[in-house]
Amino acid sequence: MNKCKKIICFTLVILFLITGIPFNNYYENEGLFGHAVYAADSEPLSADEQAVADDKVWLIDNFIILNDYPFMNWLKTDLIFPLSGPNGSSFSWSSSDTTLIDAAGKVYRPIYSGPDSYDVLVTATIAKGTASDTKTFDASVVTLPGSLAVHLEYEDLENDTVPDMVSINGTAALGEKYMSNPHLFSVNSNMEGAGSVYTKKKIQLADDLSFSTHFLFDIYSMYSRYDEGFTFTLQADSPTLLGTSELSSMGSPATSTSLSIEFDTKKDSETAEYEYHGLDTEHHIAVYVNGDYQHPIAIAPAAIYDSGGFTSQNFEANQRFKVWIQYDGTAKRIEIYQVYEGMDDPLFPVISASLDLTSVFKTSDNELIKDIYAGFTGNGADAFSTHAAIYEWSFKNDKFPIGYNLPKMTITGLYQDASNVSITTETIDIDSGYKSLVTALVKDSLGNVMQGVMVNFTSESGIFESTEGITTDGTSATGIT
Template sequence: MKRRNVYANIAMFSKLVILLPLLISVVGSQDTNFTYNGFRSVNLSLDGIATITSNGLLELTNDTRQQKGHAFYPTPISFKNSLNDIAFSFSTTFVFAIVSEYPTLSGHGIAFVIAPTRGLPGALPSQYLGLFNDTNNGNSTNHVVAIELDTIQSHEFNDTNDNHVGVDINSLESVKSTSAGYYATSGGFMNLTLISGHPMQVWVEYDGVKKQINVTLAPINVDKPKIPLLSLSRDLSPIINKTMYVGFSSSTGSVLTSHYVLGWSFKMNGKTQELALSQLPKLPRGKERSKLLTIGLPIILVSLVLVAISGATYVIKRKRKFAELLEDWEVDYGPHRFKYKDLYIATKGFRDKELLGSGGFGRVYKGVLTTSKIEIAVKKVSHESRQGMREFVAEIVSIGRLRHRNLVPLLGYCRRKGELLLVYDYMSNGSLDKYLFDQPQVTLSWSQRFQVIKGVASGLLYLHEGWDQVVIHRDVKASNVLLDGELNGRLGDFGLARLYDHGTDPRTTHVVGTLGYLAPEHTRSGKATTSTDVYAFGAFMLEVACGRRPIQANGPSEDLILVDWVFSHLSQGKIMEARDPNYGTNYVAEELELVLKLGLMCSHSEAAARPSMRQVVQYLEGDVPFPDLSSLGLRSTGLTFAHGEGFDDFFMTYSSSMNKGFSHSSSIANSLLSGGR
């Protein structure tokens, strides 16, 4: 009997030894419990432009463009059981507000974050929300969980819309997302606008037993809804580390936006304490009404009436000056339509000092919107015919929803009699051609040029394949590539040539484009395709690498056509001598040779022999090896590939098409010039 008691005591002691670390871990995690009804005198770890205002608001971003802000609880929190590596349950609630200077635009949102470090080193603003960058987005080594309140639709992350809530795990492509709103007591769904400027409350709850995340959203004056906005069944144990930091991240883009957190409560292994809403700090108000206005209101009203009567003639003239053409069908495009008056004021009356340039589609002016202080570029396009205008405006609005880092964002439009105005984001470094041609004062290094080429290729691939419909650019060239503040290449004017296609007779060959960039089949049929865009991109690559226009107006006849000129260097085994001497010897030979040869391949006279933009991007990124063209020779009958190892069916087809397309002594030039006859 005694021996049995001894064994029982030993077994009991062993169980206590096993359970003791677990109990200590649970107790340790339960100690993390805080509630902030405002942030005055609160110790938070801040970085970026985040700050705490004098009245206790946590201001993650202020009226600054392209910035980010982080605020984290300064102490690491135990999120896992130290024995079985299972994530604990936790819950948090916070009240936030997004205040934009522009009623219908914002940038870019706010996120509650669980991260392995305080702050998020290397994270970018704008669409990256201060969480990730273009290199680590999607990496499983991030160990980041975030609840995003996103106010911009980024197609590259497959966002639901421009007003959504999502659960992000190691990536900005949400695992699950839905439109912002809440379920009322009756069960009906009530929409919410995140950029309304009104405070809203969020509840985030993770059940470590059920492995489920619930996210709930509601206005500040509404009790917590019984039905969460979204639920996700996911075990966070493999994603988060044993100790993590909790906090907030936010970012701005081109629109001045302030992101605030008014109060925050957090608890491990239990339900978080509710916030005392009446004690939360107030959001900053707009400009206070003048005391003089309040006291002298009757006098001011009488004065305004007198001014209105005496200035009736002036008002009528002004209305005519700012008259717009607005038809019933344009009501649906309201958010994308600008008032002509606003554009007139922004460009200082479209005066010549604000003129950025002019081209085949019209004149472009720089402007600053008075309400939002956003810098814009306004393109004035003459279009007398009303036929097809409705379809074109619908297409322009649709194209305005395209979002890609290498496309110039189209913000909206305005229409007057005989005139269409398109509004774009302003690119501070202007068009690429001024850095290439006519002995430029400032030129680009080879590495900068190569990045521009790859960026434009990525943007053109997105137009061809990355959206729900194919968009043909129709006029790819250096003057339509704009450089932003970081010298990233952004393709502009995509789809604009459609203006001249709507309303034309489909039996006619109405060609829109620029000589030197037009594919032979385009000049013959007048039909633009993705392959004609590839042809133009080939000419673009060659002009960037060589610093020459596709057709030299002045110079020896044998150097007239850039494609011929580059090919002559290739046939002599001296293709590297075709480079632009302005960037000297500071270049990567493999990259330069790839661009020159790929430019020739894209410039083939036969559409079937050209690569797609997906193949072009793969070659430029090095994902697919570029075929060995060392066996390409020049014969008296034109260009041909000698048979050799390593050429697949595609390049044998390319060989035969080159013999067919380039059959004269000045083969490529003749093909180009005869294609339009």
């Protein structure tokens, strides 16, 4: 008898593991034998309840298939809402925001105004007779480009529309859409010589030459031979412009009307200029104009800002970087933000520097040039040299950041309210004598201490060791003279 009990118990355990039948309550199984709903030790489901339960399972499976579920978080087209299930249940639909997705599945993409997309919940009510249940799906509606002059992503590569937007020149190459990690294009396709990718049509900048751009990139080198990097460049000459063969130029144009931001893997001739908060590293970012890469306006390590502050990073293989560049033509300042893909949005710029583009983009008669080509340049030494690839790219002709709101920024302007500044001085004793420590405490109009504000130090008596400082969390900017 005991032996029989053991066999019965063992059989029940095996049956439970295979079918998922519980000993109490209802249980929805999605195991080896498909979906089923069971009831144990309770009243069996009515015919309508069973139909609703089965049609809910059918909806989960088929809604994914009908709407290509992986792209529900990047919606650009209307959704297909089934209205009934195979077991006779009716489906009625609702949306958490009908201005984005209505009850019929129509998708309304808003004009871009900061965020790339907006989240929505769509809910199906499954009903038959007196029985009903609900199922909610997450969705995210992608904004329309709006004022974006350039907006390229993988879908454009897949649809063969990238060559319609940009001119691919020299050693640059269009990405392969069937690769496991496809990119839009590379600017130095593992070949010797200069390469460039520029918009085919000119883009008209704002009256004050403000612009904003965002892109996703990586730099790869076979056998880790990081010879050079690439630049993001604005120039007014030609969509097919190629730079010099000088490797250090990374293909940037030797022209009197250009702005370049380089993402470099070697210091090269900028060594004398290279000093940033006491750090010294090969991989860096620099800003220069008119092709004069030997004398950058600003230079900084390829740093990432996190909760611990700035840390230097390398542009290494298998790591993609997200970059935002904003130029405010009224404030005459350029800011560059950078993070690893997947990180939170950056809190502080890697570079924040004064720049007057009206002195760069002008004719020989001093007339302002507002129509420019935007793009990327690179240069390769041989088949094993650096390969720089761009995966996403957006560009527009105003100062507001693309894809997210920078910390403490307002919709009316790129820069923070820093209307109250107080200065204190302190004499400090050093080995060679005495110096003055100048501290700037910055507050907004409400008296809140502001972080991430650039402070420029000048003096009528004495010379500051550093003329710029950035206020950090809970502290002030300081200068020593």
